[in-house]
Amino acid sequence: MNINATLIGQIIAFAVFVWFCMKFVWPPLINAMQERAKKIADGLDAANRAERDLKLAQEKATSQMREAKEQAAQIIEQANKRANQIIDEAKESARQEGERLKVAAQADIEQEVNRAKENLRLQVSTLAVAGASKILETSIDVEKHNALLNKLAEEL
Amino acid sequence: MAGNSTEYIKHHLTNLTYGELPAGYERADGTVMAESSWTLAQTSQEAADMGFMALHLDSLGWSIGLGALIMFLFWRAAKKATTGIPTGFQNFVEILVEFVDNTVKEGFHGRNPIVAPLSLTIFCWVFMMNLMDLVPVDIIPKLFELGFSLAGGDPHHAYMKIVPSTDPNITMGLSLTVFAMMIYYSIRVKGIGGFMGELTLHPFNVKNPFIQALFVPVNFFLESIALIAKPISLALRLFGNMYAGEMIFILIALLFSAGLALGLLGGVLQWAWAVFHILVITLQAFIFMMLTIVYLSMAHEDH
Numbered sequence: 001m002n003i004n005a006t007l008i009g010q011i012i013a014f015a016v017f018v019w020f021c022m023k024f025v026w027p028p029l030i031n032a033m034q035e036r037a038k039k040i041a042d043g044l045d046a047a048n049r050a051e052r053d054l055k056l057a058q059e060k061a062t063s064q065m066r067e068a069k070e071q072a073a074q075i076i077e078q079a080n081k082r083a084n085q086i087i088d089e090a091k092e093s094a095r096q097e098g099e100r101l102k103v104a105a106q107a108d109i110e111q112e113v114n115r116a117k118e119n120l121r122l123q124v125s126t127l128a129v130a131g132a133s134k135i136l137e138t139s140i141d142v143e144k145h146n147a148l149l150n151k152l153a154e155e156l
Numbered sequence: 157m158a159g160n161s162t163e164y165i166k167h168h169l170t171n172l173t174y175g176e177l178p179a180g181y182e183r184a185d186g187t188v189m190a191e192s193s194w195t196l197a198q199t200s201q202e203a204a205d206m207g208f209m210a211l212h213l214d215s216l217g218w219s220i221g222l223g224a225l226i227m228f229l230f231w232r233a234a235k236k237a238t239t240g241i242p243t244g245f246q247n248f249v250e251i252l253v254e255f256v257d258n259t260v261k262e263g264f265h266g267r268n269p270i271v272a273p274l275s276l277t278i279f280c281w282v283f284m285m286n287l288m289d290l291v292p293v294d295i296i297p298k299l300f301e302l303g304f305s306l307a308g309g310d311p312h313h314a315y316m317k318i319v320p321s322t323d324p325n326i327t328m329g330l331s332l333t334v335f336a337m338m339i340y341y342s343i344r345v346k347g348i349g350g351f352m353g354e355l356t357l358h359p360f361n362v363k364n365p366f367i368q369a370l371f372v373p374v375n376f377f378l379e380s381i382a383l384i385a386k387p388i389s390l391a392l393r394l395f396g397n398m399y400a401g402e403m404i405f406i407l408i409a410l411l412f413s414a415g416l417a418l419g420l421l422g423g424v425l426q427w428a429w430a431v432f433h434i435l436v437i438t439l440q441a442f443i444f445m446m447l448t449i450v451y452l453s454m455a456h457e458d459h
Binding site: 010013017018020021022024029 | 277
């Protein structure tokens with residue numbers, strides 16, 4: 001239990017061990033630990049980000065789906081409207097066509113009637129002459145009675 | 157039996173001392189030194205007569221051996237340290253490093269890269285030195301005696317104290333290094349003036365410079381005692397605890413030679429004391445580290 005040079009030896013040994021620890025033991029260990037801590041923090045961060053991204057993507061997908069549905073509904077509605085319109089148009093044009101045909105037919109009929117009347121008028125004089133000659137048993141001078149006949153025909 | 161016990165205890169408390177004996181010194185075995193030379197002390201009296209120029213080969217050997225062992229293990233773990241999942245010994249070392257790092261962060265508020273490795277070294281080294289206390293007291297000394305007599309020495313002179321921290325040289329060596337660092341960093345951080353001011357302007361401080369001048373010697377006296385008490389208490393606390401613990405192990409070991417019943421009782425007591433001592437050695441290592449951190453933190457604090 002004497003104080004002697006062991007003290008000096010211990011001081012030197014202590015200094016060497018502390019130097020060694022500071023140089024070769026502490027830095028690699030603490031660096032490895034800090035790096036690992038950083039890696040874990042980064043990993044957690046990335047996981048959080050991924051979760052957020054996933055959520056965003058899901059929201060986006062949902063909204064796109066809804067939009068698509070709305071668009072589809074709109075398109076269908078438009079198509080329906082268009083179809084109705086086409087039908088209406090077709091109806092209208094058919095009605096107009098019918099009208100036109102009816103008008104044309106009426107015109108034709110009128111024309112035929114007029115033509116028939118004309119023919120009839122033309123033939124009335126002949127028939128009248130023939131009738132009259134039958135009645136009178138004589139021939140009638142056409143030229144003599146032409147004026148009378150023409151008057152008759154005009155009255156028809 | 158009584159004389160035997162005294163001898164047994166004395167033998168256990170004597171270091172294996174290697175030092176210089178002067179010419180004309182009469183040794184324990186009756187021979188007289190022809191000229192002064194370095195030799196192993198045969199008795200504790202010889203060891204004392206060697207003066208300061210002597211080495212405790214056992215304390216120093218175990219101390220350096222244990223320190224080297226722990227540094228080697230740490231160095232290997234540090235070399236293989238991966239940032240991936242730590243396994244086995246790396247895990248253990250990292251727990252220690254993290255524990256020390258947290259303690260330093262809590263206790264030390266300056267910026268100094270040496271404090272954390274210093275604390276780790278102190279904690280692990282002191283713990284290892286204390287741990288030798290748990291090796292049954294007679295095993296290694298007996299083996300050493302055997303080896304010593306095989307090598308041609310007198311087994312009565314084969315001293316072997318295996319717990320370095322029961323040697324005040326070892327604990328003083330640690331605490332004086334810490335003390336030197338305290339002084340060094342005090343002066344570096346606060347300047348020589350700041351350091352002297354810390355020693356002379358507290359605890360009595362008055363505005364009037366003339367009255368203050370009267371207080372300076374008083375302050376210096378008080379603060380010097382406070383300063384010097386730090387390394388001494390640091391060393392003696394560890395030494396005292398370990399020495400007392402070792403002493404009790406030795407005293408209990410005396411029971412082994414006192415019959416079967418007492419021997420068995422001694423075995424139980426050794427075991428019980430060892431279990432209790434697990435707490436003591438860890439606590440003392442922690443206290444030494446903690447106080448080192450606190451002292452160095454105080455040295456870094458500028459008022």
